[in-house]
Amino acid sequence: MRRSAFRHLAAALIFISALFCCLAYRTPLLRPSLAHRVRRPAVQMTLSSPSSEPSVLFVCLGNICRSPTAEAVLRKLAQDKGLRVEIDSCGTGGGSDNWYKPDGFSYHEGEPSDERMSTAAKKRGIRLTSRSRPLRPDDFDRFDLVIGMEEKNRQEIFRAARAWGRLDEAVRKTVLMTDYxxxxxxxxxVPDPYYGGQKGFEKVLDLLEDACEGLLQKLVKEREPSAASERRM
Incomplete structure (x- = not known):
């Protein structure tokens, strides 16, 4: 009887162990590596015309740290590969609440990039030459892609676009830098390094160099069908 009871107990323990393993695999809380996996959305880009070069606008808060760096990084990568891409950057007012209004004010407008950001970029052979400007309504006509550094930027782009009557275009063209x-x-x-130390600027460069490589690959792939279609014509 004791042996039989022991066998039943052992079988029950094996069953419970197997059940726990199954739950551990299926339950996100017990499987953090899978629970935190991020699925990138598919980003589609439509060129203005088959013969046009792709155009990209980077956007951050003040246009003095992240977006001008993204502009410079992508420009250098494109030049190194002999590719033609129209590139610019801008901000969403730098913290001003009325920046997108006709009589609005945009912080940092006309200023060069943050010196700390420029210094960090220069050490990697990247030169920041642009001056800060705010996003404008005609940017949605000029650029194929509008790329925000974080979700706050994207929502601010949408807020301005709604006021300008350009929300549909903004939603269609606006993506995040980290998508690439x-x-x-x-x-x-891509976190704002403005109030942090030097490591924050280095982190921004690491992220932007990685993302811009992915972006450039995407631009090349999107351009190939357009170029092939143009040759057939």
């Missing part, structure tokens, strides 16, 4: 990350695939934002 490869090495840093679990990152969902």
């Amino acid at each position: 990350c490869r090495e840093y695939g679990d990152v969902t934002a």
